[in-house]
Amino acid sequence: MDVKLVGNETQKLYELTRHLRRIPPTSRNNFDAAQIQGCDQQPNPGIHRRAAVLVCIFEGGDGDLRVILTERSLNLSSHSGEVALPGGKMEEGDADEVATALREAKEEIEWHGGGASDWSSL
Numbered sequence: 001m002d003v004k005l006v007g008n009e010t011q012k013l014y015e016l017t018r019h020l021r022r023i024p025p026t027s028r029n030n031f032d033a034a035q036i037q038g039c040d041q042q043p044n045p046g047i048h049r050r051a052a053v054l055v056c057i058f059e060g061g062d063g064d065l066r067v068i069l070t071e072r073s074l075n076l077s078s079h080s081g082e083v084a085l086p087g088g089k090m091e092e093g094d095a096d097e098v099a100t101a102l103r104e105a106k107e108e109i110e111w112h113g114g115g116a117s118d119w120s121s122l
Contacts, residue, residue, distance in 0.1 A: 010059050052097035053087025054105040056116075070108055086111070 056068040072082050086105040094100040105111040 010063075012063070012065055013057070013059060016057065016065065050090040050097065050100070051088055052090065052101040052104070053085035054101040054111075055085060056105070056111070068109060068111075 054068075058066055058068075060066045068086065069083050070086055072079055072084055074081050086108040087101050088104045088108075090097070090100045091103070094103060102113060
């Protein structure tokens, strides 16, 4: 397989990074769950639960882009057995959403951030 490198990234990862950087950040204050297709839950304005996930995109051995997913424990009271991105609720010691996502990824998939070539927050 002929892989074209751009810096330390393959062409596919480079193009994806360029595309994602053009997307303006969404303000937390302007988020409306009702605008998401298939979302049947209405947000409760009295409860603010901040959470974050890590979307780790990498190139597999076959050259396709892949995302790390986890399967939630069957012992959980909500969403048990479902496939999910590594992440979860913010804890008191978390500085921000990035810190939350990294802490949760370390807990859930034992990822310590090694090998990451680009970071973005959406």
